[in-house]
Amino acid sequence: MASVSANILAVDDSPSLRSLVREALELDGHHVTEACDGRDALARLESSSERLDLVITDLYMPIMDGLTLVKAIRDSARHRFTPVVLLTTESGEEMKQRGREAGATGWLVKPFRIDDLRHVVTQVVSAAVRRGTSERG
Amino acid sequence: MSSNGRHASVNPRPTHGDTGRPEVTIGLGEAYATREPTVIKTLVGSCVAVCYWDSEARVGGMNHFLVPGSAEDDAIRFGVHAMDLLMCEMMRAGAERSRIRARIFGGAHALNLEAGDDSVAGRNVRFVRTFMQREAIDVLTEDLGGARPRLVRFQTDVGLATARPNTSGRMMALLLATERSEVVKAREYGTVTLF
Numbered sequence: 001m002a003s004v005s006a007n008i009l010a011v012d013d014s015p016s017l018r019s020l021v022r023e024a025l026e027l028d029g030h031h032v033t034e035a036c037d038g039r040d041a042l043a044r045l046e047s048s049s050e051r052l053d054l055v056i057t058d059l060y061m062p063i064m065d066g067l068t069l070v071k072a073i074r075d076s077a078r079h080r081f082t083p084v085v086l087l088t089t090e091s092g093e094e095m096k097q098r099g100r101e102a103g104a105t106g107w108l109v110k111p112f113r114i115d116d117l118r119h120v121v122t123q124v125v126s127a128a129v130r131r132g133t134s135e136r137g
Numbered sequence: 138m139s140s141n142g143r144h145a146s147v148n149p150r151p152t153h154g155d156t157g158r159p160e161v162t163i164g165l166g167e168a169y170a171t172r173e174p175t176v177i178k179t180l181v182g183s184c185v186a187v188c189y190w191d192s193e194a195r196v197g198g199m200n201h202f203l204v205p206g207s208a209e210d211d212a213i214r215f216g217v218h219a220m221d222l223l224m225c226e227m228m229r230a231g232a233e234r235s236r237i238r239a240r241i242f243g244g245a246h247a248l249n250l251e252a253g254d255d256s257v258a259g260r261n262v263r264f265v266r267t268f269m270q271r272e273a274i275d276v277l278t279e280d281l282g283g284a285r286p287r288l289v290r291f292q293t294d295v296g297l298a299t300a301r302p303n304t305s306g307r308m309m310a311l312l313l314a315t316e317r318s319e320v321v322k323a324r325e326y327g328t329v330t331l332f
Contacts, residue, residue, distance in 0.1 A: 014216045060228040089225045100332045109327025111218035
C-alpha cells in the first residue's frame with residue numbers, strides 16, 4: 001500500500017494498542033518506534049538523530065495526553081511540521097475541533113480497520129514528502 | 138461520548154435499585170465508567186465483562202465484549218479495542234492507569250454451542266488473561282468458564298463485584314439474542330478525518 005517508507009512514532013499507554021499499530025504499519029515497510037505517553041514521546045523526539053515522518057498518538061494517556069503532545073510538537077522548533085494523527089475512541093465533533101485547533105493532522109476513531117490506518121499513513125506521509133515539510137533532522 | 142463503532146460508551150439512564158445507588162445496565166460492545174457511586178450491571182454468557190477500579194479516585198467501570206471468531210487477528214484487535222475503550226472511560230472519569238485493578242467474569246459455555254479452547258468462550262478467556270498479563274494490570278477476581286451465564290453487578294464506589302449464575306428462561310433468551318447480535322456489530326468501525 002505504501003509508496004514511501006517512513007519513520008513513525010506510535011504513542012499509546014497500552015502495549016497491546018502499540019503492537020497493533022506497529023504490526024500494521026510494518027506491513028508497508030515503515031519503521032515504527034513506540035512511546036508510552038506524551039512525555040516519553042517528546043523525549044524520544046528530542047533524542048532521536050533520525051528524521052521522523054509521522055506521530056500517531058492516543059488521546060487519553062497518563063502523564064501527558066495526546067492533545068498536549070500535539071501542542072508541544074507544534075511548539076518545537078525541530079518538529080513543528082511533523083504530521084500528528086490522533087487515534088482515539090472519541091468521535092464527537094467538539095473533541096475533533098479541539099484536535100484540529102491543537103494542530104493535529106488527522107483523527108482516526110477506534111476501533112479502526114487496519115487498512116484505514118495504513119491508508120491514512122500513506123496519505124499523510126506522501127503529502128508531507130510532497131510539500132517538503134517533513135523534518136529533515 | 139458515543140462511538141459509531143462496535144465498542145461504545147453508554148449514555149446511561151440510571152435507575153435506583155435496592156442499594157440506593159443509581160443502576161446502569163450495559164450491553165455487548167459497551168463500556169461505562171463513573172466516579173459517582175453507581176451499580177453497573179450486565180449479563181454475560183460466553184462474553185467477558187471486565188470491571189476496572191481505581192480505589193484512590195474511587196472510579197469504577199465495566200465493559201462487556203465478545204471477540205469474533207473469524208481469525209485470531211480479529212479476535213485480538215476487537216478485544217484490544219474493547220479494553221481500550223474501558224480504559225479511556227476510566228481516565229475520563231478521573232482514574233489513573235497505574236492504580237487500576239481488574240475483576241473479570243464470563244467466558245461460559247452457556248449456550249452449549251461449542252466447547253473447548255477454540256470455542257468463542259475459550260477465545261474470550263484466553264484473550265482476557267493474556268491482555269491483563271501484557272498490560273500488567275493486577276486481577277483481583279477471576280471468575281471465568283463453566284456452563285452458566287452470570288449476572289454481574291459492580292459497585293463502583295467500593296469496587297465490589299459479584300457474579301451470580303443465572304439460567305432463567307428469560308435470561309437465556311436475552312443472552313441468545315445479545316450474543317447473536319455480535320454478527321452484525323462486528324463489522325462496524327470508526328471514522329477517518331484528515332484536517
